Amino acid sequence: MSSKPDPRDDTAASQGDAAVLARHTELGYAGQPVLSGLEFEIPTGTRVGVLGPNGGGKTTLFRALLGELTPLGGTLEVNSTTATVAQTDRSRLDYPVSALDVAVMGTLGRLPWWRRPGRRERKRALGALEKVGLADLAGSTFGDLSGGQRQRVLIARALTADAEMLLMDEPFTGLDNKSEARLETLIDELSSSGHTVLIATHEVEQASRWDLVLCLNKTQISFGDPAVALSKPVLEATYGGHIVEIPGQPDLGVLPAHHHHDH
Amino acid sequence: MFEAFSLPFFQKGLIEILILAIPAGLIGSWVVLRSLAFFSHAIGTASFPGLVLADGIGFSPALGAFGAAGFFAGLTALLGRSRRASNDSVTALVLVGCLAFGVILASDVFGSTASVDTLLFGSLLSIGTSDILLAAAAAVLAVATTVLLGHRWLARGFDETAASRVGAGAAWLDAVLLLTVAVTVTASLNAVGALLVTVLIVVPAATVRLFAQRITTQLVASVLLVAVLGSFGLWLSYQTDAPPGATIAVVSGITFGLALGVRSLGRRGGRIAAATALVLGAGVIAGCGGSGSNGDQLKVVATTTQVGDFVEQIGGDRVEVTTILQPNTDPHDYEPRPSDVKAVADADLVFRSGGHLDEWANDIVADSGSGAEVVDLSSGLPVQLEGEEEHEHAHEEEAAHSSESEAGHSHEGEAKPAEEEGHEHGDEVDPHWWHDPVNVIAATKEIDTALSEASPDNASYFSERTASFDKEARELDRQIAACVKQVPASERKIVTDHDAFGYFTNRYEIESVGTVIPALTTQAEPSAGDLADLEQTIKEENVKAIFPESSVSPALAEAVAEDTGASTSYTLYADTLGPEGSNGETWMSMMKANTDSLMLGMTGGQTDCFGTVG
Numbered sequence: 001m002s003s004k005p006d007p008r009d010d011t012a013a014s015q016g017d018a019a020v021l022a023r024h025t026e027l028g029y030a031g032q033p034v035l036s037g038l039e040f041e042i043p044t045g046t047r048v049g050v051l052g053p054n055g056g057g058k059t060t061l062f063r064a065l066l067g068e069l070t071p072l073g074g075t076l077e078v079n080s081t082t083a084t085v086a087q088t089d090r091s092r093l094d095y096p097v098s099a100l101d102v103a104v105m106g107t108l109g110r111l112p113w114w115r116r117p118g119r120r121e122r123k124r125a126l127g128a129l130e131k132v133g134l135a136d137l138a139g140s141t142f143g144d145l146s147g148g149q150r151q152r153v154l155i156a157r158a159l160t161a162d163a164e165m166l167l168m169d170e171p172f173t174g175l176d177n178k179s180e181a182r183l184e185t186l187i188d189e190l191s192s193s194g195h196t197v198l199i200a201t202h203e204v205e206q207a208s209r210w211d212l213v214l215c216l217n218k219t220q221i222s223f224g225d226p227a228v229a230l231s232k233p234v235l236e237a238t239y240g241g242h243i244v245e246i247p248g249q250p251d252l253g254v255l256p257a258h259h260h261h262d263h
Numbered sequence: 264m265f266e267a268f269s270l271p272f273f274q275k276g277l278i279e280i281l282i283l284a285i286p287a288g289l290i291g292s293w294v295v296l297r298s299l300a301f302f303s304h305a306i307g308t309a310s311f312p313g314l315v316l317a318d319g320i321g322f323s324p325a326l327g328a329f330g331a332a333g334f335f336a337g338l339t340a341l342l343g344r345s346r347r348a349s350n351d352s353v354t355a356l357v358l359v360g361c362l363a364f365g366v367i368l369a370s371d372v373f374g375s376t377a378s379v380d381t382l383l384f385g386s387l388l389s390i391g392t393s394d395i396l397l398a399a400a401a402a403v404l405a406v407a408t409t410v411l412l413g414h415r416w417l418a419r420g421f422d423e424t425a426a427s428r429v430g431a432g433a434a435w436l437d438a439v440l441l442l443t444v445a446v447t448v449t450a451s452l453n454a455v456g457a458l459l460v461t462v463l464i465v466v467p468a469a470t471v472r473l474f475a476q477r478i479t480t481q482l483v484a485s486v487l488l489v490a491v492l493g494s495f496g497l498w499l500s501y502q503t504d505a506p507p508g509a510t511i512a513v514v515s516g517i518t519f520g521l522a523l524g525v526r527s528l529g530r531r532g533g534r535i536a537a538a539t540a541l542v543l544g545a546g547v548i549a550g551c552g553g554s555g556s557n558g559d560q561l562k563v564v565a566t567t568t569q570v571g572d573f574v575e576q577i578g579g580d581r582v583e584v585t586t587i588l589q590p591n592t593d594p595h596d597y598e599p600r601p602s603d604v605k606a607v608a609d610a611d612l613v614f615r616s617g618g619h620l621d622e623w624a625n626d627i628v629a630d631s632g633s634g635a636e637v638v639d640l641s642s643g644l645p646v647q648l649e650g651e652e653e654h655e656h657a658h659e660e661e662a663a664h665s666s667e668s669e670a671g672h673s674h675e676g677e678a679k680p681a682e683e684e685g686h687e688h689g690d691e692v693d694p695h696w697w698h699d700p701v702n703v704i705a706a707t708k709e710i711d712t713a714l715s716e717a718s719p720d721n722a723s724y725f726s727e728r729t730a731s732f733d734k735e736a737r738e739l740d741r742q743i744a745a746c747v748k749q750v751p752a753s754e755r756k757i758v759t760d761h762d763a764f765g766y767f768t769n770r771y772e773i774e775s776v777g778t779v780i781p782a783l784t785t786q787a788e789p790s791a792g793d794l795a796d797l798e799q800t801i802k803e804e805n806v807k808a809i810f811p812e813s814s815v816s817p818a819l820a821e822a823v824a825e826d827t828g829a830s831t832s833y834t835l836y837a838d839t840l841g842p843e844g845s846n847g848e849t850w851m852s853m854m855k856a857n858t859d860s861l862m863l864g865m866t867g868g869q870t871d872c873f874g875t876v877g
Contacts, residue, residue, distance in 0.1 A: 086422060088422075092421060092422065094472070095296070095420070095421055096296075096472070096475045096476055096477050096478050096480065096481045097417065097421060097477070097478060098476075098477060101417070101477070101478070102421065104414075105414070105417070105418040105421065108414060108415055108418055113411075113412070113415070113433075114411055116410070116411070116413075116414055117414055141476045141477075
């Protein structure tokens, strides 16, 4: 799953705090590459927007970061324990678990197989729920929560699992403005407490507010500070010429600095 | 209304279902939460080849079923992992393979036998101590795995992609679950049979799933619901005299339907549903009255229709006979009903035909707690033909055999001991003995003896009736023999559905050229090669008629007839008598009807003997 930095690698010294390091990485299934040319270094504690069309390789990258795929070529170093925050499948909405039950699931990885989660684990889970602002809803059935609340429960589960890096798969889809703002704040908080957060998203404007942006379309289009990396040609290459334009902001992506919000 | 609870067989059934409720409820919940319903159904059905193997080689059927189920579970887990195919399609593939394997084993390797059916149609009315122990073992396993691994199963079911992140990703967790499902299914086989096993495991848990908000509720409520539905279904089956497994299935299905209604219609719908349930329940209970019986008569149970007829002929109005099998039902497909077990529990004497036709009889007697003496009429017959599928060669082979015989068997005429060295089923005797009047006369003597011992006051009444029956039977025998002789020996050739007429053809020197189903049981299935050979023989030997049986579907026989131009117009009574009012309602009339049908078939509709076939 996670490989330690190679001490012989002379670049490793300066990247001691890199959460992820990709060098000439090529990813794919059954020998067929679907994403190639990955060349990036994600420092610990940063917020990274991952942009790209559907089928552009976002999911493949996430699977590789989770250790479910090994690179076909190059190297992919993951120096953090990783957890996903996925969209909740509709069929799971009637699953008989409370928010607390889900958060407790995060503790299972640290328990030997014959141990059941006990009071200590429940306390940890409650602490995590508190951190995401759901302490008062710990006893609610998971399926009864709103979409935003469910996202936060899954974040709490990642926190109880001691994940240093969180992979979020389009977490803002279907959220109302209030929930969206709340989740953004939470991402900022996670980042400042040392968590690396990768957010797959389609919203360029939102991605421009984070520390780093990674644009993918079968290959790595660009990577770096959004102010630099999100140029119009980059977006054209990323989305195949169909630039996503936000109404009233035709210049989008060229210089997003003045869109930056302070939180 | 609650007298059922005092009967030993009912108590055992109740204990069994209450214990089974634990693994069924717990594992059922996991099955439902992990979307394994189809898998668990498949596992029940896949136990079939295991049952056939166990029966053929001779080890415990439960072991065979579990072996097959475990193998099935393992194969599914393995294929599902390596191929990344959808679980359902893998399950379906393996299931079809297992079923096909079972059918081939049953038809071609072992020549299927009766205990396979008994397990496929298990019953809560015939529960033994070993069944209860097996259920208890499954309960212990289900509780242990749920306590130890439940949290991980829950996490894995909640979202599988994240499961590996939270320490629930190991494949062995699923393997243990599948294995526990296999154990639970095996333990439930004896209670409800392979075909209804899903009902016990899946339906109650699925009902609870509609409402449960927490896993603990889900688990506990499922166990309780299985216990309630199971004991209610068992009791209801006693009141309505329906098979318990099917009753539990229906009750569970209705409950699930109502629960679905309650959930989707909200509170108002709930009231309607509850009212409907009450009315239905009341109707069912009101509909079941008890029936008394008059006290002084000797109470006798007969397993098959012909044995019932013999006992009635000898016992007259001094005996109350309950016949378990119904006319025109295939005895190979029998599942006991509560009234059967009740009748056996009350009986003074039980007469059975013997062989694999009514192997279940001993189980029913043992499980009913009855003290009745069981008389196996096949044990002392003068004419005993060897069983097994190579029937057409029987005559040649018999000559080569030594006369080693089992103790207690006497032999007369050209009949020979049934033993055949090195053969798995060598000790089996063709159980269709009543097609020879000589055997029937011996059997009625045995019935006379048994009845007279049980009721010495009526001994002279019984022996008078026996004497007159014998006289009639001997006369019938002479008439048939004389009549059949009208057909030249070279034209006395027939083809029947399965090997049921060996005694008849043996007695009256008719050559049975072949059978459509190549075994003594109707459960086997012929291969394409078998059929081709048969059709060839029919043409070569110029066989004029194929005789379908009244209790077996005529489709196969008709297909063969169509290919060869032989007639299928005449039906024979093979395993059972005909219903009341038919030309086969008693043994005497059945023999006449069979003779007429055979004669008409062999002579192209020209000659009959008794004028019974219209």
